[in-house]
Amino acid sequence: MKMSSATVIDTILYLILIVSLLYFIESLISHKLHINHNKIHLKRSPDLPLRFRDDGTFKILQVADMHYGMGTITRCRDVSDAEFEYCSDLNTTRFLRRMIEAERPDLIAFTGDNIFGSSTTDAAESLLEAIGPAIEYRIPWAAILGNHDQESTLNRQELMTFLSLMDYSVSQINPLVEENKGAMRLIDGFGNYRVRVHGAPGSVMSNSTVFDLFFLDSGDREIVQGRRTYGWIKESQLLWLQDSYKQEYNQRLRGNPPALAFFHIPIPEVRDLWFTPFIGQFQEGVACSIVQSGVLETFVSMGNVKAAFIGHDHVNDFCGNLKGVWFCYGGGFGYHAYGRPKWHRRARVIEAKLGKGRDTWTGIELIKTWKRLDDKDLSKKDEQVLWETSDTFLK
């Protein structure tokens, strides 16, 4: 069939009209069609299980109480008048980057009040910025909640869900606890989980847990018999802790891998440390719950919990020993958190070292801790041994 040139022109004009109309309609409603212009983002997971390094060490950076708000517009608290003008959340970010550069940790533990809910209008955005440097440096990290994280747009369950989905996070919401007959039991709080660390690659312990890290939710606030008080670690959480441990290690206390615990709010017994030779500074009252739920007894009965790392009281940064378990404050990290002018923001580092067997790395031989201040030189302070194995053949 042969078309006249007039028909061809008509057809072309007609097509142009249709295309223009479609284009016009698309431009009117496109914002409703596009959910997201970016590619779908899948979580980038760290290499799991976590492992000791080839040199037999594993280092954890504890970041306590960042109190992150909205970045540049969130001002610093309790800095000197001269510093106030040029100080914001970005100083917290800068301190985190400096700590990462200086210590190159294998894991970062964010021990709550990561964000200061009432200073942000978007909890997710604030968390992304606060945790940002860990992700930037691709360092595995674990977070738990404090008492301020949920004071914005996400509740505690949503926060832990979000934290568990962020890049390089090893955070989890809660364990699945199986009761007899296959029924699932719920445990209190959000953010109760265990992170296992395996031995050095190529060593006899490379497929075994040599270091157990327990993260616990100490809650926010509660009313007990009409009195307002802080949250605490509940019986259901302690039962989970003991059960998961007993099942695996069958109460074979000797030879079990050492463990550390991380949570936000101190337990009431931390007050008693005032009367002991603690290491570091004890400058404010211990703000804890009026409920004593048996956390210390649980740790003692487990036998392997060597130290617990807490936050909440920003100008306390000491370690003290209760019945063989060290309780260490991280010391306030964030610039939007209360602190003291001229008392530097600080962070705690924990380092575990493996013992050297005849020709291979074995289990942990030594656990140490120290702090660094956010001063010119990131001054190192109060280095101390938290635990040493009594297995003399390792020495």
Ligand SMILES: *[C@@H]1O[C@H](CO)[C@@H](O)[C@H](O)[C@H]1NC(C)=O
């Ligand atoms: C905050 O950061 C700015 C610029 O990065 C710096 O000049 C200032 O001294 C910092 N303030 C404090 C209190 O560290």
Ligand SMILES: *[C@@H]1O[C@H](CO)[C@@H](O)[C@H](O)[C@H]1NC(C)=O
């Ligand atoms: C650890 O597991 C890997 C993979 O299953 C295996 O090749 C290796 O021999 C194991 N190492 C030890 C020390 O058991």
